Amino acid sequence: MNKDLIKKKHQxxxxxxxxxxxxxxNENVSEIADSEFxxxxxxxxxxxxxxxxxxxxxxxxxxxxxKPSKNFKKVFHKIPMLSLANAFTHEDLLNFEKKILNFLNKxxxxxxxxxxxxxxxxxxxxxxxxxxxxxITGLSRGDGKEGEDITxxxxxxxxxxxxxxxxxxxxxxxxxxxxxxxxxxFEKLKDKxxxxxxxxxxxxRQKNSEDxxxxxxxxxxxxxGFEKGMxxxxxxxxLKKLNEWGFKINHLNKLIDGTENLxxxxxxxxxxxxxxxxxxxxxxxxxxxxxxxxxxxxxxxAPRWAIAHKFSANKGVSxxxxxxxxIGRTGALTPVAKVNPVNIGGVVxxxxxxxxxxxxxxxxxRVGDTVEIERAGDVIPHITSVNFKKRDKKSIKFIFPLKCPxxxxxxxxxxxxxxxxxxAVRRCSSEGFECEKVAIEKIKHFVSKxxxxxxxxxxxxxxxxxxxxxxxxxxxxxxxNYNKIENMDGWGKQSxxxxxxxxxxxxxxxxxxxxxxxxxxxxxxxxxKLISKNLKSxxxxxxxxxxxxxxxxxxxxxxxETQINSIKNFFLNKTxxxxxxxxxxxxSVKDSIETKKNGPLKNKTFMLTGKLDGISRAEAKxxxxxxxxxxxxxxxxxxxxxxxxxxxxxRKIETAKEMNIKILNQKEWLLMxxxxx
Ligand code: AMP
Numbered sequence: 001m002n003k004d005l006i007k008k009k010h011q012x013x014x015x016x017x018x019x020x021x022x023x024x025x026n027e028n029v030s031e032i033a034d035s036e037f038x039x040x041x042x043x044x045x046x047x048x049x050x051x052x053x054x055x056x057x058x059x060x061x062x063x064x065x066x067k068p069s070k071n072f073k074k075v076f077h078k079i080p081m082l083s084l085a086n087a088f089t090h091e092d093l094l095n096f097e098k099k100i101l102n103f104l105n106k107x108x109x110x111x112x113x114x115x116x117x118x119x120x121x122x123x124x125x126x127x128x129x130x131x132x133x134x135x136i137t138g139l140s141r142g143d144g145k146e147g148e149d150i151t152x153x154x155x156x157x158x159x160x161x162x163x164x165x166x167x168x169x170x171x172x173x174x175x176x177x178x179x180x181x182x183x184x185x186f187e188k189l190k191d192k193x194x195x196x197x198x199x200x201x202x203x204x205r206q207k208n209s210e211d212x213x214x215x216x217x218x219x220x221x222x223x224x225g226f227e228k229g230m231x232x233x234x235x236x237x238x239l240k241k242l243n244e245w246g247f248k249i250n251h252l253n254k255l256i257d258g259t260e261n262l263x264x265x266x267x268x269x270x271x272x273x274x275x276x277x278x279x280x281x282x283x284x285x286x287x288x289x290x291x292x293x294x295x296x297x298x299x300x301x302a303p304r305w306a307i308a309h310k311f312s313a314n315k316g317v318s319x320x321x322x323x324x325x326x327i328g329r330t331g332a333l334t335p336v337a338k339v340n341p342v343n344i345g346g347v348v349x350x351x352x353x354x355x356x357x358x359x360x361x362x363x364x365x366r367v368g369d370t371v372e373i374e375r376a377g378d379v380i381p382h383i384t385s386v387n388f389k390k391r392d393k394k395s396i397k398f399i400f401p402l403k404c405p406x407x408x409x410x411x412x413x414x415x416x417x418x419x420x421x422x423x424a425v426r427r428c429s430s431e432g433f434e435c436e437k438v439a440i441e442k443i444k445h446f447v448s449k450x451x452x453x454x455x456x457x458x459x460x461x462x463x464x465x466x467x468x469x470x471x472x473x474x475x476x477x478x479x480x481n482y483n484k485i486e487n488m489d490g491w492g493k494q495s496x497x498x499x500x501x502x503x504x505x506x507x508x509x510x511x512x513x514x515x516x517x518x519x520x521x522x523x524x525x526x527x528x529k530l531i532s533k534n535l536k537s538x539x540x541x542x543x544x545x546x547x548x549x550x551x552x553x554x555x556x557x558x559x560x561e562t563q564i565n566s567i568k569n570f571f572l573n574k575t576x577x578x579x580x581x582x583x584x585x586x587x588s589v590k591d592s593i594e595t596k597k598n599g600p601l602k603n604k605t606f607m608l609t610g611k612l613d614g615i616s617r618a619e620a621k622x623x624x625x626x627x628x629x630x631x632x633x634x635x636x637x638x639x640x641x642x643x644x645x646x647x648x649x650x651r652k653i654e655t656a657k658e659m660n661i662k663i664l665n666q667k668e669w670l671l672m673x674x675x676x677x
Contacts, residue, residue: 003053010054013044017060029198031387033372034122034281035313035345038086062300064144071207072140072148078174079225081127081141083301084284084308093259093285096307100287103296103304114288116235117265118222118253120308122279123180124201126154127225130173135162140205144301152209154179159219161246169245174225177247179204182277185216191362194372194385196279218278221247223286234288255288262309268651270311282310315374315384316349318342320367323354323398325405329441330521331428333401333411335360337371337383344375352381357400357413358424366395404428406437417562433473433575440466442519446474450525450618451517452509455502456495473575474517475582477503511538511592518580522566530556538589542580545571593626600672601629604640610648612666627673635661643669 001009017040023029024037032040041060048054048061064083087093101108127147129137138154139147154160157179179200181189186196193199203215221242224230232238236255243249252269256262266283273280287293287305296304318339326334335354342349352373354360363386365371370390375381404411409430414423433439440462447457457477465471468488470480480503486496509517516528523531534556535541544550550568553559570576606624608617608631615623620643621631632639635655642656643664656663664672 003051006047006051007054010044010047010051011056013040013047014056014058014060017041017044018058021060029194031389033313033315033317035315036317038310042086042088060301064141064301071205072150074142074146075137075139075149076146077127077139077144077225080144081125081147081176081225082144082298082303084306085299085302086282087307087309088312090259090263093262093307093309096285097259100296100304104292112257113292114234114255114257115262115285116239116253116288117256117262118239118284118286119250119269119276119280120282120284120310121178121180121220121250122197122281123178124197124204125176126150126179126204126219128154128160128175128177130164130169130175132171133164133166133169135160148205150204153204153206153212154219156209156213157217157219159248164245166245168231168241170227170230172226172228173230174227175221175242175247176223176225177219177221179217179219180278181215181217183279184277189215219248220250222249222253222284232290234290235286235293236288238290256285266309271651273311280311282308284308312345314345315372316342316344317370317372317387318349320365320369320371323360323365323367325401327404327406327428327435327437327441329438329445329519331404331430331435331438333357333404333426333428335398335400337365339371339373342373344373344381347375349373349375349381352383354383356424357426360398360400364397366391366398368392368395400426404430404435404437407435409435432573433579439472443471443474443477445519446517447477448517451513452477452506453513454506456499457502473579473582475579475586478507478586507586508588508590510590511535511541514538514583514587514589515541518570518576520566520570522563527558527563530558532592535592537591538584542584545577596626596628599626599628600674601627604629605632605638606630606641606643606669607632607635607639607652608643608645609652610645612643612645615666623673635659641669 017037020031020037020040023031044059045061048056048059064081085096087096097108097113100113101111104111125141127139127141128135129139135151135155137149138151138160140150141147155162181196181200181203183196186193186199189199193202199215200217203212203217206212222239223235224238232241236253239249239253254265256265262283262285269280269283285307286303287296293303293305298304318341320337320339322338324336324338326336328334334356337352337354339350339352352371354365359365363383365383365386368391370387371383372385372387373381374384402411403409407428407430409428411426412429413426415421416423428435428438430438433442443466444459444462446452447454447462454477462471465480470484471477480500482496482500485491485499486493511532512525512529515523515531516525531541531553534553544553544567550564553564553567554561571580601624606629608620612620624631635642635652637659639656639659639661641662641664642652643666644653645666653663
């Protein structure tokens with residue numbers, strides 16, 4: 001490529017970047033995902049590093065934020081409010097550290113650098129100028145040199161102290177931090193704003209501070225601009241002091257040395273990122289020692305002593321090609337958006353759940369729309385917002401089907417007795433084995449892990465056998481024509497033998513698994529356990545309808561009218577009772593095992609991590625419960641024992657050790673039960 005062409009392309013990217021930047025800072029609009037924005041910035045900076053002739057005064061490598069809006073008085077920051085350089089990989093961190101050591105003319109062995117690692121809250125930064133302990137001015141970052149005077153709005157935030165009387169609070173200081181809105185508070189505002197950051201930015205820049213006051217904004221402090229009379233030597237002490245002076249600080253801040261440890265902390269925080277009540281998009285690392293910070297100074301628009309380690313993208317932008325309706329085992333109709341495949345954080349996403357009919361209506365989601373998709377942890381990707389500007393003029397509202405797309409039955413929305421509202425979910429009214437899609441899902445549930453757990457009989461086999469008309473109802477699984485299967489593609493003598501063996505093995509089934517497998521609405525595993533424990537014998541359950549003795553179940557804690565009605569409806573359905581009768585003849589459903597009231601694990605709590613040898617998680621849990629122990633799901637003071645198997649989660653073990661919780665291997669635990677294997 002020749003020089004002119006490279007320059008032209010580069011300028012085009014800068015123009016585009018500044019367009020998005022203006023939208024983001026001045027209009028609170030994100031036209032592209034944050035990750036794409038970061039990628040554009042990275043490309044511009046990389047190109048500038050590669051070609052010397054690409055200097056441009058509008059480049060993001062020289063500028064911060066965007067010009068302050070005309071709606072507010074403009075005020076100069078005494079010390080500029082800068083941006084941060086970005087890092088994405090461990091290699092970027094190593095380079096960051098290497099550059100610092102080179103600058104200081106030190107070798108790695110000579111200077112062990114310590115970093116203050118602080119989660120990067122995705123909010124709006126603000127500068128608070130205090131004189132003689134009083135809040136005088138509050139500014140936004142603006143373009144870094146000049147900010148907007150938003151003092152009155154900032155004063156409405158409860159986390160911001162207006163008077164500080166601590167003796168060691170400097171006479172003059174500019175405290176800086178992040179204004180944001182908690183995700184739980186955002187829930188109530190999500191009709192008005194696209195995301196928590198927009199909500200915070202929009203509310204903070206209201207013309208009337210009474211409007212800002214209505215929004216529950218929060219503030220976390222993390223740095224300072226100019227100061228007079230402060231006697232603190234490093235960032236971690238400064239953070240502690242901020243807290244003593246009455247500011248909130250991030251509870252996940254940590255002092256860390258070495259880039260390996262930074263990486264470990266990064267992964268640990270990325271893991272819990274979606275559980276936090278505020279959005280973070282990375283971790284900021286700052287050289288802890290103020291003396292070193294001062295020596296390092298700044299480049300054009302960012303300090304040399306800090307870097308933002310960004311998390312891998314969890315959002316992407318794509319176009320909806322179609323809206324599919326999936327039907328679940330309870331007849332629930334779940335809309336799913338089929339989107340043009342988009343890479344989000346290394347995973348190609350082509351489906352995004354739309355939850356239910358109400359969600360589509362609320363967000364006015366239509367086929368053809370350009371949308372932002374979020375993929376957080378293991379959760380199914382979902383659509384966070386629609387870009388209405390990119391909507392085709394001819395687009396039409398999505399009409400939710402009033403008839404089941406599988407069987408043509410009417411679809412209904414039930415009235416919820418507890419919330420006294422109509423359900424958000426629309427369902428196929430057949431709700432039995434009459435609807436093909438529902439029936440397939442019911443059989444998938446029947447063979448699932450906590451139900452019959454038939455080895456080698458997964459969801460794919462259910463679909464395949466259904467298509468081949470080998471199964472139509474759950475009991476057909478026990479009447480399979482194995483000769484026919486043996487001659488089918490992909491099957492052989494041995495695999496069929498294995499399948500037959502696993503199916504026959506499950507003809508003996510526990511009472512609780514059996515009830516759960518029936519897939520009665522509102523009877524999940526816990527309720528199935530409760531019923532089996534109390535009715536004790538399966539016969540009693542089978543006879544419930546005959547004796548019309550459902551009220552007996554009402555005494556059980558956890559079983560209410562909704563559950564009873566659901567069980568009654570189950571028995572009223574002719575196919576269901578046929579299925580039940582057939583299954584009773586084929587299977588041997590065991591009476592429920594009494595849990596020992598005074599078993600060896602009485603009053604003891606357990607948690608499991610890693611894979612146990614020869615025993616499933618579900619079975620281990622049930623063994624603990626049968627012996628009067630109980631299970632808890634996180635490492636806390638309430639935990640007595642952490643049982644570790646193969647490949648346990650390291651963090652759980654470390655936390656347990658820190659809390660002096662006893663750690664057992666499988667053998668030690670079984671010994672407690674007087675079992676040796
Ligand atoms: P950038 O958004 O790339 O310009 O990065 C700088 C911004 O990161 C600041 O203006 C703050 O809004 C934000 N930020 C969030 N948490 C911190 C923190 N602990 N230290 C410094 N900046 C932070």
